[in-house]
Amino acid sequence: MANLAVHICGVELKNPVIAASGTFGFGREFNELYDIGAIGGVSTKGLTLEPRLGNPVPRIAESRGVILNAVGLQNPGVEYFIQNDLEWLKATGTRVIANVAGKTLDDYQSICQRLDGKVDMIELNISCPNVKSGGMAFGIKPETVEEVTRVAKSGAKNTPLIVKLSPNVESIATNAKAAENGGADCVSLINTLTGMAIDIERRRPIIANNTGGVSGAGVKPIAVRMVYEAAQAVKIPVIGMGGITCAEDAIEFLMAGAVAVQVGTANFTDPYAMPKIIKGLNEWCDRHSIQNVTELTGTLQLNGK
Amino acid sequence: MKDYIATIVKNEKIAENIYAVTFALDEDVTIRAGQFGNIAVGGTHLLRRPIAICKADKRQVTFCYQLKGEGTRLLKEKKIGETCNVLMPLGNGFYVEDTEKKVALVGGGVGVFPLISVLRAYGETKEISAYIGYRNQGAVCGVEDFQKANKFVAVTDDGSYGEKMNAVQAFAADLAKGNRPDVVLACGPTPMLRALKAVTEKENLSCYVSLEERMGCGFGACVVCVCDLTSGKKARVCKDGPVFNASEVVL
Numbered sequence: 001m002a003n004l005a006v007h008i009c010g011v012e013l014k015n016p017v018i019a020a021s022g023t024f025g026f027g028r029e030f031n032e033l034y035d036i037g038a039i040g041g042v043s044t045k046g047l048t049l050e051p052r053l054g055n056p057v058p059r060i061a062e063s064r065g066v067i068l069n070a071v072g073l074q075n076p077g078v079e080y081f082i083q084n085d086l087e088w089l090k091a092t093g094t095r096v097i098a099n100v101a102g103k104t105l106d107d108y109q110s111i112c113q114r115l116d117g118k119v120d121m122i123e124l125n126i127s128c129p130n131v132k133s134g135g136m137a138f139g140i141k142p143e144t145v146e147e148v149t150r151v152a153k154s155g156a157k158n159t160p161l162i163v164k165l166s167p168n169v170e171s172i173a174t175n176a177k178a179a180e181n182g183g184a185d186c187v188s189l190i191n192t193l194t195g196m197a198i199d200i201e202r203r204r205p206i207i208a209n210n211t212g213g214v215s216g217a218g219v220k221p222i223a224v225r226m227v228y229e230a231a232q233a234v235k236i237p238v239i240g241m242g243g244i245t246c247a248e249d250a251i252e253f254l255m256a257g258a259v260a261v262q263v264g265t266a267n268f269t270d271p272y273a274m275p276k277i278i279k280g281l282n283e284w285c286d287r288h289s290i291q292n293v294t295e296l297t298g299t300l301q302l303n304g305k
Numbered sequence: 306m307k308d309y310i311a312t313i314v315k316n317e318k319i320a321e322n323i324y325a326v327t328f329a330l331d332e333d334v335t336i337r338a339g340q341f342g343n344i345a346v347g348g349t350h351l352l353r354r355p356i357a358i359c360k361a362d363k364r365q366v367t368f369c370y371q372l373k374g375e376g377t378r379l380l381k382e383k384k385i386g387e388t389c390n391v392l393m394p395l396g397n398g399f400y401v402e403d404t405e406k407k408v409a410l411v412g413g414g415v416g417v418f419p420l421i422s423v424l425r426a427y428g429e430t431k432e433i434s435a436y437i438g439y440r441n442q443g444a445v446c447g448v449e450d451f452q453k454a455n456k457f458v459a460v461t462d463d464g465s466y467g468e469k470m471n472a473v474q475a476f477a478a479d480l481a482k483g484n485r486p487d488v489v490l491a492c493g494p495t496p497m498l499r500a501l502k503a504v505t506e507k508e509n510l511s512c513y514v515s516l517e518e519r520m521g522c523g524f525g526a527c528v529v530c531v532c533d534l535t536s537g538k539k540a541r542v543c544k545d546g547p548v549f550n551a552s553e554v555v556l
Contacts, residue, residue: 023527029524029544054539057531059519059521060520062352067351067352074531270390
């Protein structure tokens with residue numbers, strides 16, 4: 001049995017496998033299938049200050065090896081989460097990462113303030129491609145990434161702040177660096193890639209929002225490359241995600257420089273994906289005589305070097 | 306709710322473009338009428354196929370599906386002896402109150418199959434009338450099941466089987482003759498449900514409809530498959546539904 005525990009910004013996770021925001025709700029539904037206390041952490045459904053109804057349906061489509069979604073941040077609002085879900089989720093024993101989004105800089109500061117000290121970590125969603133204002137708008141340019149990070153950190157004084165980076169940018173390394181400069185304690189990537197799927201009979205996009213965020217197995221090589229580039233650019237820890245389906249996928253991200261990973265779309269294909277990945281990580285480490293999973297992080301050696 | 310590893314014992318065409326797949330399980334499963342399963346079809350498809358449960362008998366579960374895209378085509382090609390992961394039972398299902406003695410079933414298209422599960426659950430204890438609409442004679446299926454109802458009215462869009470009308474018209478015609486049910490249970494295309502809702506609201510009849518929507522997880526976590534409630538709120542079709550009181554949902 002390898003030691004799978006990892007430390008991120010002073011927070012200990014029992015293993016490096018975290019549920020990705022938006023695929024796991026607040027954990028209650030998955031807890032009907034297995035004890036979610038066994039997974040390293042849960043990044044909650046994206047929270048906003050006020051409740052949001054989200055986008056019209058259809059909100060999801062498929063393409064080979066990937067899915068597209070445009071839920072539009074439907075959520076009951078941060079107060080509802082604090083009153084109804086937070087204590088329950090904490091009591092499961094998993095680490096609680098509150099994923100938050102806003103329309104304005106003030107929104108980001110306020111929501112971080114509201115959650116400061118209440119959750120294990122806060123993950124800043126500045127890269128949601130499916131809402132008209134805010135979200136992605138902050139996530140594109142390095143200047144706004146740095147600014148929104150600084151403002152959010154001023155709210156999250158006592159809670160480690162993860163900035164979730166958009167892949168729909170010119171340079172992931174520059175934006176990762178911008179988040180670090182703005183005071184981020186950690187970065188996570190990648191959020192979804194903006195895409196479109198068309199119903200050719202109707203000559204219309206399948207998703208009501210027209211475009212959606214692409215995720216799932218097919219995006220993994222892009223994500224691994226970006227995690228590598230981001231990890232090279234910053235000193236703060238990196239959490240990797242994008243198409244992770246099995247333990248071997250997770251190990252690629254760790255080797256590319258991630259200290260932990262998030263699993264999203266795979267939870268839909270196989271609701272037991274995360275417990276299986278954790279088990280698989282353990283077995284892989286044992287087979288390779290690795291005592292601590294942390295030994296894998298950043299061990300990638302490029303060809304020709 | 307559990308992810309069953311289910312073995313295919315039958316997978317065959319039952320009508321034009323409609324197939325029925327029966328899975329054998331290695332343990333008993335209890336399923337309420339109108340619930341569904343989320344079937345992993347494999348291949349490059351990352352999402353499962355949410356399909357209504359048509360029949361369930363301890364260790365055997367039958368789903369009927371329409372060939373629509375690549376996912377259902379993959380399912381069609383599966384052979385006897387192959388296995389699929391099936392997450393079930395999902396959703397709330399249909400529920401008939403003890404005080405409701407006379408039940409009307411109104412169905413169209415693939416919406417007829419969850420209604421067969423109602424017939425199997427309540428056929429012995431309730432007086433059931435089924436008003437079922439098909440596109441044409443080639444699409445007619447489930448007749449042997451619906452014939453077990455106290456009354457079965459089959460109609461088609463083109464008049465090639467039964468009268469030329471839709472299921473709602475057939476139901477409304479019988480209603481006009483004084484055959485008034487205590488509750489109406491329905492499943493079918495949204496325009497059909499909308500028309501039915503107009504009739505049942507006008508007649509002050511209790512009506513429950515089973516909805517369909519593109520789903521992600523299938524059990525309430527991802528909030529992809531929502532519908533609008535008349536209260537202004539949204540509900541998850543997979544978890545809060547798929548069956549809703551027609552008066553509480555915007556169609």
